[in-house]
């Protein structure tokens with residue numbers, strides 16, 4: 001995928017293409033915006049565009065034409081559009097796509113703690129210290145960069161301040177406020193935003209080919225304007241899983257908690273959406289205002305013993321816990337505590 005294929009992020013994409021066209025590439029960038037919005041895709045596409053051999057080829061050809069005074073009409077197309085995006089076809093683009101480009105490095109959180117360690121950063125710094133093998137740039141992409149642990153973040157500061165020549169560092173984060181201010185201030189920030197409902201519906205229908213208005217609207221709403229999420233195949237499954245754990249907690253069944261940290265985070269996200277609907281229904285009694293329009297019965301069922309005040313209080317408490325998930329909360333303890341909160345605030349009435 002090239003930068004031009006990234007849908008609905010016109011502003012960040014045009015900034016990135018402008019950097020390439022003007023040959024003014026910041027040494028450190030920070031891509032921010034919600035999960036599932038296309039930040040990582042944009043980072044990889046930008047890396048491809050930076051090293052694309054067609055761009056290099058056209059520049060060389062243009063230079064050659066100038067040297068040998070080829071007639072005007074035979075000048076190749078050196079327009080900004082082609083010069084500032086990936087061709088998607090050359091060996092360099094293909095290697096980046098398959099994760100095999102020797103000058104493109106992508107790292108992210110690892111292991112049980114889900115952190116980016118100082119060892120990973122040291123390896124990356126060493127890789128960046130050599131000249132590019134075959135591209136013009138060495139590019140390091142650090143996904144979920146807010147998961148850099150303290151030691152890793154400190155180790156990385158000097159490199160961010162003055163990256164080795166011909167290297168570009170792209171940090172990706174949906175929670176940039178968790179990054180050290182000294183890291184944030186060393187990067188040029190590029191913000192990605194969610195898409196409006198109508199645009200989402202249109203794009204989902206276009207991309208899926210077979211979806212009706214109702215389904216497209218449901219996915220647009222549930223994904224919160226994040227196309228990557230909407231088009232992933234497990235959005236509805238994830239929600240159903242969340243609802244079922246929610247019911248399980250209300251019935252105080254202390255079975256297996258979440259599979260892993262990711263599942264725990266997803267549960268908190270979906271719970272916020274569920275509580276939002278419960279609050280809206282409790283305040284208005286109107287089904288058509290729900291986001292989970294297809295699960296109105298469930299929403300009525302789990303909220304029937306709770307008042308609006310209880311629902312809002314619960315939402316606030318879960319939101320506060322969610323903000324602390326980055327600090328590796330124990331799964332079982334969190335599960336037990338949240339179950340208690342649910343039962344205290346909603347009564348023991350939930351059924352799946």
Ligand SMILES: [Zn+2]
Pocket residue numbers: 051052053054055086087088089090091092093094
């Ligand atoms: Zn290419």
